[in-house]
Every structure is written in C-alpha cells, then in structure tokens.
Amino acid sequence: MRSSVRYALLLILQVVFVFLVDITTFRYRPGHAISGNGNPGVIALVTAWIFFVPFLAWTIVCARRFTARSPKILKQIRWPLLMLFLLLIMAACEIAKIQAYRAA
Numbered sequence: 001m002r003s004s005v006r007y008a009l010l011l012i013l014q015v016v017f018v019f020l021v022d023i024t025t026f027r028y029r030p031g032h033a034i035s036g037n038g039n040p041g042v043i044a045l046v047t048a049w050i051f052f053v054p055f056l057a058w059t060i061v062c063a064r065r066f067t068a069r070s071p072k073i074l075k076q077i078r079w080p081l082l083m084l085f086l087l088l089i090m091a092a093c094e095i096a097k098i099q100a101y102r103a104a
Helices: 003-024 041-069 072-103
Strands: none
Touching (some): 003 041, 041 072
C-alpha cells in the first residue's frame, strides 16, 4: 500500500474516532440520572490515541521532508504563515463561541 493511502487511512480513522468519542460519551440531561457504569467514550478515546501517535509521527516526518526540499523563500516565510494561520483559526473559534453564547 502506498504511503499516501496509509496516511489518508489514518486521517479517516482519526475523524471516525472523534465521532465515536462524541457518540459514546454520556451526557447529563436535566431531570434524568446517569448510571454509575462509567463512560464508554474512554474506550474510543484510548483507541484513538493509539492511532493518533503514528499519525502525528508520520505528519512530522512528511513536514520535515517537505521543508528540506522547499526553496529558501518558503523556509523564510514558513513560521510567519503558520502563526497567521493559527491566529485565523483562533479568531474563527472565538467568533463561533460568541455566536453560540448569543444564540443561547
């Protein structure tokens, strides 16, 4: 199997595990009790971490290979672009949080 197919498979597994953790986690509903049987979401969470570690390692290896072959100008603007991208993600999350508070 090609490495890109393995990488895509690990990415899809990570997305599936995020949904599995969300689906299998108990939520408190007002007026109802929660049983004392534990949280089955922990099983999906542990399994997700087992697959996340190789996914993260593979991502780091691919990023290092890419930057080693990239031109000098790309190496110089890599960190500023990354910081700008993270800033935009954080701003979008804050805007979504504010809109959720307004809707509630």
